[in-house]
Amino acid sequence: MASGATGGSQLSAFCAVASFLWLGHSIESHQLIVLLTAGAFSYAASYFWQWLPGSNGRFGRRARVGPSTKDSEEENDLGRTTFDDVADWVTESKQSLTISTLFISLGAYLASSQDMRSSYICASFDNSTLVRSLQWLGLLLDGVIVILLWRVLAWARTNKSRLISLSVVFLASAVGSGLLYTSVRMFLPSVPLSHHFKGIDALYVFDVVTDGFAVAVLFVSASLLTTEKTPLSLVGIFTFISGLAVGWGKLKLTGGAENTMHGVAYLAVVLICLGTSIFVYANNIQRVVLIHRTIVVTLMFISLIFATIVAISNNRNDYLFEHPIETMIFKARTSADRYLTRAASSKSLPVAVNEYKARYGGRDPPPKFDEWYKFAVDNKSPIIDDFDQVAHDIRPFWGISPSKIREDIQRVVKEPGIALLKVANGTASHSLSRDSENALVMDELVKMVNKFAKHLPDMELPINLDDRPRVITPWEDVKRFTEKAKQKGFGSKLLTKREGEVGEETPSAPLGIQQPSSISVRKFQEMTALTCPPGTATRAGIHWDVRDFCLSCVRPHSKGAGIFLADFAASQSICHQSDLFHLHSFFFTSPAVPPVRDLVPVFSRSKTSSYSDILIPIPTLDEVLKKANTQPDTSDFDMKTPALYWRGAQAEPVTDELLRGGHQERLVHMVSTNSSASSETLMLIPQNEVRSRAAYERVPTSLLNFLLPFDIGFSSVTPSSSYPSELTATLPASSNPLLNQYLLTLDPSPESSSTSASASSNHPTFLSTLRSTTVPLSSTLFKHWYTPRLQPYLHFIPIDIRFHSLHATLAYFVGLKGKASAADRLGNTRGAMINGREVRLKSRTEEARWIAEQGMRWANRALRREDEEVYLFRVMAEWGRVVSEGREGMKYVPKEAKR
Structure with missing residues (x-):
């Protein structure tokens, strides 16, 4: 040189x-x-x-x-x-x-x-x-x-x-x-x-x-x-x-x-x-x-x-003439129509059987499929064909012998927080004693199963009663069992698109349950990373730069420039989002009960993409206790307070990393006018009043917190002199949070349900918000049995867990106007002063009302108690075949063929 x-x-x-x-x-x-x-x-x-x-x-x-x-x-x-x-x-x-x-x-x-800076808390x-x-x-x-x-x-x-x-x-x-x-x-x-x-x-x-x-x-x-x-x-x-x-x-x-x-x-x-x-x-x-x-x-x-x-x-x-949210709302309508066509195309039992074979690699439906179909039709289920989540959860177990599965069931039920749901001779029962705090939950679950238990073979299901999922099997093991299941004729792909890039592995028998007595946060993060395919960002390691916003992490599931969440399903996958280990309380809170690494059957109410639990509708204790007193919200949307509401409660133990990167803590810190004086937020701002063109600009976060109607804070905190003032200042919980036009729901605290933010602050759950006339904004990494049935921007508004799109999304619906500005001579409120000029951003109240109505109608149609029972019946019918000897030959046989 x-x-x-x-x-x-x-x-x-x-x-x-x-x-x-x-x-x-x-x-x-x-x-x-x-x-x-x-x-x-x-x-x-x-x-x-x-x-x-x-x-x-x-x-x-x-x-x-x-x-x-x-x-x-x-x-x-x-x-x-x-x-x-x-x-x-x-x-x-x-x-x-x-x-x-x-x-x-x-x-x-x-x-x-x-x-752009991430929402990880440093300055305070x-x-x-x-x-x-x-x-x-x-x-x-x-x-x-x-x-x-x-x-x-x-x-x-x-x-x-x-x-x-x-x-x-x-x-x-x-x-x-x-x-x-x-x-x-x-x-x-x-x-x-x-x-x-x-x-x-x-x-x-x-x-x-x-x-x-x-x-x-x-x-x-x-x-x-x-x-x-x-x-x-x-x-x-x-x-x-x-x-x-x-x-x-x-x-x-x-x-x-x-x-x-x-x-x-x-x-x-x-x-x-x-x-x-x-x-x-x-x-x-x-x-x-x-x-x-x-x-x-x-x-x-x-x-x-x-x-x-x-x-x-x-x-x-580089100007935009159509707002990305407006485009996604329009596309959501057509996507919902296509989903209904795919999910309920079968109008008769023979058509449903053929659709089942077409979806799942030619395999015949399980025995008593006709009874399930009749149960679904009698209960007016709008979903007949789309149960891909059930197939996704159960498919790897086809790579394990029925005797080994039954052996694992007897082992896993000895773990804390696991109850046994048993079906014998057409009757369901559970293993909990009357004095157990979760006995009411299992009673409710048994009541649901007994509506169709007479059509089920004898079986046992380990039920996880904790909020945390329990089975965190490495990607290679899940792939191995899935490949073995394909050899047995259970077709259709399970894993990511990278599946074909990995060579075939020789199937081997699953190991016994390897359960440590305790687990550190770092070990838990390592176990989580190993559930991702080789070559993915999360498998490689934690995103080390907590200061800067990770654009490469959000680009795969975001609209255009990575601001507005466009692919809700992809946003719940952690494998391309290595920065989430610093931005969600779940990943840096040591689990009270170590998760199981071997592929064993555990049925849970929710899970992240890294877990192999089988999803079923399990009521919470809070839902069981409040069921009799629950009244549907039918109040008029326009009469509600035009604000975004959220209340949470900090759960112990509060660690230094939780205070810096916890999703609840970051939210409260971000919307606090005192804490965000030096930070900026990306907004899509109108450039003039003549043409409807807009451009992205960086706006002081403190100004947006003043202009936008946030009603967000903790209702209770753990006192400590080391906490910044914006996190220790508590706000009273509303007597009825559903009297606000917008309500934000987050994943609960990673501890048990008794200490979750929702239970502690009486904050409505996502489903209760969806069934109301309030617009639900949801920021979550957890999947439930009903998640595939929901259409973002039609039934609810998705928010990325980083909250970088929260201000811009809320501004789209409520608009921007100067709070302290006087009206002009015609009575028009002046616009907000942003970056040295007056900006007028109109509100989209009609679109917000429409989303609230669509979500409420769909919840009352597809997320009822009857729909939970239909889903549970389908899961147990599939599971009954998996745990039975000679399962390869077990299938639904039409009555005409029997004769």
């Missing part, structure tokens, strides 16, 4: 840049083993040192031409021009090197600092001065480490000794990090530390080897390249490549929701291009990797021209 660089050094430069780019996109959270692997590769490379390019003497800058001689020659050159003086300043002056370094660094910083808890001081100290230490490493390698006389020294550095770093890790875990066991999620398998070994090799190639190449120069050349080029790539990525998004900072991305590209052009001459770099510096400077000039064109074009043309 220096003057007179050889082809070998150019190859080293290419290897250094290539390994740097590889590590930037692939290295994961297994640093210790990677350092050890890199040390081994470096030591192995020392045996081939003769083949490696670079000087075998000590490092050092080559002597320049004596200044006095050169200056005297230049003074006598009468043909010199101003351009010659500028060229000499660029190539010889230390100021030019400083300025070029400053340009590249500042440009890279601007390119990487435009991301941390000393910002201390944090910034530690960041500067860390930057200084990084520089010291680089210089010291360079000096250590500089005194090595040969490439061989240089590489041996490098391997020793890797080994010492790994040992030192390991000792530090062990010490911290010993004295501060609650401190979360990074670790791998993959487990010791072939894929993990492959990743460790490739990442270790890449680290070794990077440092070996860098040590060889710096024989003639300081590390500044290589570091500058790394910064240039990374900064320019990020800058161009942001520049292409200028004007859209993903990048609303007009001019900043353009300035970043300009600074990087100018800084790089000066840097290659000031640092005497003849070639950047394999490209001559003249060509590089020419490319930088061309890049500036294109950057200017792109910036101007994007800023002028």
